[in-house]
Amino acid sequence: MSNLFDLLVAGLATGAIYALVAVGFTLLWQTSQTINFAQGEFVMLPAFLMLAAMHVGAPLWLAIILGILLSMILLGLAFKLLLVDPMMRHGVLPLAIATMALAIGIKEAVKQFFSAEASPFPSIVPTGDISILGHAVSLQSIGVLVVAILAVVGLTTLLNRTSLGHQMQAAAQNPTVARIIGVPVERMILLTFLINAFLVALASLLITPIYLAKFSSGEVLGQAAFIAAIVGGFNQVRGAIAGGLLIGVLDNLAASYVSTQYRAAVPLIFLIVVILFRPQGLLGRAEERTL
Amino acid sequence: MKSTLLAGALLAFATATSAYAQAIKLADVAELSGGGATVGTNWKNGIDLAIEEINAKGGVLGRKLEVTHADSQSNPGVARAQVQKALDAEPYVLLGPGYSGSVKVTAPLAAEAGITQIMGGEAAELTQAGNKFLFRTSFGQQSSMPKVAKYIHDDMKAKSVAVVWVNNDFGRGGRDVVVKELDRLGSKVVADLSTEAGQADFAADVGKIKAANPDAVFVYLNEEESARILKELKRQGVTAPLMGETTLIGQKVIELAGDAANGARGHVGLTTDAPVDLIKGFRDRFSKKYNYVPDHNGLKGYLAVYMVKATTEKMGKVDSKAFADTLHGLTIKAADEPGILMDVTFDQNGDIDRQSFLVEVVEGKQVVKQVLPKVK
Numbered sequence: 186m187s188n189l190f191d192l193l194v195a196g197l198a199t200g201a202i203y204a205l206v207a208v209g210f211t212l213l214w215q216t217s218q219t220i221n222f223a224q225g226e227f228v229m230l231p232a233f234l235m236l237a238a239m240h241v242g243a244p245l246w247l248a249i250i251l252g253i254l255l256s257m258i259l260l261g262l263a264f265k266l267l268l269v270d271p272m273m274r275h276g277v278l279p280l281a282i283a284t285m286a287l288a289i290g291i292k293e294a295v296k297q298f299f300s301a302e303a304s305p306f307p308s309i310v311p312t313g314d315i316s317i318l319g320h321a322v323s324l325q326s327i328g329v330l331v332v333a334i335l336a337v338v339g340l341t342t343l344l345n346r347t348s349l350g351h352q353m354q355a356a357a358q359n360p361t362v363a364r365i366i367g368v369p370v371e372r373m374i375l376l377t378f379l380i381n382a383f384l385v386a387l388a389s390l391l392i393t394p395i396y397l398a399k400f401s402s403g404e405v406l407g408q409a410a411f412i413a414a415i416v417g418g419f420n421q422v423r424g425a426i427a428g429g430l431l432i433g434v435l436d437n438l439a440a441s442y443v444s445t446q447y448r449a450a451v452p453l454i455f456l457i458v459v460i461l462f463r464p465q466g467l468l469g470r471a472e473e474r475t476l
Numbered sequence: 477m478k479s480t481l482l483a484g485a486l487l488a489f490a491t492a493t494s495a496y497a498q499a500i501k502l503a504d505v506a507e508l509s510g511g512g513a514t515v516g517t518n519w520k521n522g523i524d525l526a527i528e529e530i531n532a533k534g535g536v537l538g539r540k541l542e543v544t545h546a547d548s549q550s551n552p553g554v555a556r557a558q559v560q561k562a563l564d565a566e567p568y569v570l571l572g573p574g575y576s577g578s579v580k581v582t583a584p585l586a587a588e589a590g591i592t593q594i595m596g597g598e599a600a601e602l603t604q605a606g607n608k609f610l611f612r613t614s615f616g617q618q619s620s621m622p623k624v625a626k627y628i629h630d631d632m633k634a635k636s637v638a639v640v641w642v643n644n645d646f647g648r649g650g651r652d653v654v655v656k657e658l659d660r661l662g663s664k665v666v667a668d669l670s671t672e673a674g675q676a677d678f679a680a681d682v683g684k685i686k687a688a689n690p691d692a693v694f695v696y697l698n699e700e701e702s703a704r705i706l707k708e709l710k711r712q713g714v715t716a717p718l719m720g721e722t723t724l725i726g727q728k729v730i731e732l733a734g735d736a737a738n739g740a741r742g743h744v745g746l747t748t749d750a751p752v753d754l755i756k757g758f759r760d761r762f763s764k765k766y767n768y769v770p771d772h773n774g775l776k777g778y779l780a781v782y783m784v785k786a787t788t789e790k791m792g793k794v795d796s797k798a799f800a801d802t803l804h805g806l807t808i809k810a811a812d813e814p815g816i817l818m819d820v821t822f823d824q825n826g827d828i829d830r831q832s833f834l835v836e837v838v839e840g841k842q843v844v845k846q847v848l849p850k851v852k
Binding site: 188191192195196199301302303304305312314321323325326394395396397399401402405436437438440441444445446448 | 511643669670671672674675676677679680681683684686687700703704707708710711712713728731732733734735736
């Protein structure tokens with residue numbers, strides 16, 4: 186049984202990171218119908234930006250701040266202005282394909298300018314254990330969970346409790362009416378891109394100490410988060426969170442109780458079942474758009 | 477005046493061509509770019525250093541050695557094309573490649589041409605296909621794993637062992653031998669865990685190890701995955717001693733895993749940290765020439781050339797057809813040929829028997845704890 190407890194904690198910690206990335210998927214889809222297939226690479230890149238900052242002599246805290254800011258400029262602002270806006274006019278599918286191209290571009294660029302080999306990445310949480318209910322739980326897992334939960338709570342408070350959040354909701358639900366009542370829709374959409382960039386940078390900071398910084402590490406993450414978003418409900422932030430946690434736990438349980446070879450298949454099978462029997466996702470509502 | 481010049485030029489040309497004809501031509505195909513660039517570059521530099529030393533002392537049987545280097549781009553397909561090209565030039569001996577996958581596809585070409593191939597691959601199967609022209613420069617798994625199993629059983633006194641391996645040719649080959657040997661010695665394998673190449677998350681695997689509560693854990697993964705599992709083992713507080721091979725305690729793993737690598741032990745066939753004077757000398761000369769400390773691939777390249785020298789001198793002639801027959805069963809002693817660094821014996825399959833080392837990571841450094849003797 187102690188094994189099950191460990192698996193649940195580890196799964197929740199990984200799942201919390203998937204959730205952060207999945208929430209970003211949902212945000213972009215809601216406000217601008219962007220399916221970002223480069224989302225995994227968006228998680229991989231900030232770690233390298235932080236490493237580059239450390240390489241030129243910045244201490245860890247400064248590198249983290251610089252990394253997050255640079256991510257918001259590159260993966261938020263520049264991504265929207267240079268790729269999403271011009272491609273959007275051609276429809277959802279060309280845009281989705283353009284993000285696939287972007288994913289390849291980012292991967293190859295990191296490989297070219299940094300290294301094809303993995304690099305170590307410092308952890309912001311100290312190593313060590315604390316005892317919970319008689320089980321040793323690693324501080325790293327707890328740190329990841331706490332940071333991810335704080336980020337999600339912060340985001341939902343912003344969306345549901347503040348005027349800015351309400352304007353974002355309005356811009357997502359009905360842009361035309363939102364414009365009529367004076368909501369700066371374009372600015373709200375840009376804001377969601379910046380929030381997405383912030384979330385992926387945070388996810389990068391949390392996952393890279395465990396997975397190591399490598400050009401290809403976004404592939405697994407992007408796929409897991411995409412599945413999480415669909416399973417939870419692509420049109421609900423809370424769906425993406427639930428989906429992320431669920432996929433994280435499922436993945437760990439599958440690796441332990443089914444087999445490591447088939448661990449990647451189990452979330453996919455789950456995805457198919459969800460699509461067949463509840464296409465709007467576990468928490469999603471059909472034909473509804475809300476943040 | 478004109479005729480003197482012409483005669484001089486002719487003479488110079490004649491001398492040059494005769495020196496050319498006399499040189500012994502070797503061909504090297506190695507991973508000079510791509511994923512294996514570190515492997516191939518070390519291997520190539522080792523070869524160049526050995527050739528420079530040998531030529532400075534008058535060559536082999538009075539003839540200079542020459543080598544051409546070709547890049548396999550760490551790709552078996554390219555390696556095959558490059559080896560074919562190299563064989564067309566009829567070299568005395570073919571050196572490389574370093575990757576087992578590339579060796580596997582090129583060995584039949586060299587065998588068909590009747591040219592001896594001295595390579596860096598370590599997969600067990602390479603020397604089990606009955607190829608009479610293929611020789612290793614380092615241990616194959618069938619030589620190293622019995623030493624590993626013996627150490628786990630005799631020195632670690634482990635009655636129960638968890639075995640974690642990567643599910644590819646390399647991992648499966650090593651796992652099969654070590655599990656068989658552990659079983660023979662009486663250490664029980666309580667967890668037999670296969671993992672995937674490139675796997676990022678080892679929480680579930682380490683959870684299983686923890687549940688099995690073994691006396692020792694044998695880890696047989698590639699470098700990056702080794703680093704990830706070391707971190708996860710530390711994260712989940714697994715305290716059982718860890719044993720592996722070069723891939724568990726290599727410099728890259730130590731860099732990636734940081735503190736988590738401390739205490740991990742590994743069996744190493746070749747290391748430049750070995751407490752052997754001849755190896756220390758090699759390390760110094762190599763570092764002086766190339767400005768960096770070589771890894772075991774630098775040693776392998778160096779040894780390959782000295783294998784050519786020792787075998788040729790044993791034959792007393794440069795005969796590429798008789799080369800492989802001579803090297804089979806040959807023991808080369810470091811006392812007779814210092815370039816071979818340690819006494820070595822080649823068996824009928826081209827496998828190697830040599831002393832090896834037990835290395836432990838202590839505060840981020842590899843420390844040689846024990847010298848393990850030759851098997852026979």
